[in-house]
Amino acid sequence: MRLTCPxxxxxxxxxxxxxxxxxERPEADDPAAWDSYVHLRENPAGRVRDWWFHEAGCGAxxxxxxDTVTHEIYGVELAE
Ligand SMILES: [Zn+2]
Structure with missing residues (x-):
């Protein structure tokens, strides 16, 4: 797989x-949403959005x- 760093x-x-x-980070005063945010993860087959760090490059x-099935890359953007 190849990624295009901006x-x-x-x-x-x-x-x-x-x-x-x-x-997305949950609201600060919602403990159930924070529990889900910290401990529960989906394992979707298909389109996903992930964090990546350009460790051996620019550090961005x-x-x-x-797509986790076809490995197609739909887009790469700098995190804000
Ligand atoms: Zn880079």
Missing amino acids: LCGERDRREFYYQGAAL WLIVER
Whole structure:
């Protein structure tokens, strides 16, 4: 698999560190939502948004939208 870093261009996947699903943080006063956010994860087959770190490159945090079945990359953007 190859990822296109917005700063470095197309690179091999081994330059990147996978950090996990890019989830929305819950509201501060919702303990049940925080429990789910911290402990429960889906394992979807299909389109996902994940955090990746360009460890052997520019050091940027990226959001990668990809398909876990076909390995198609839909987009890579810099994390805010
Ligand atoms: Zn980069």
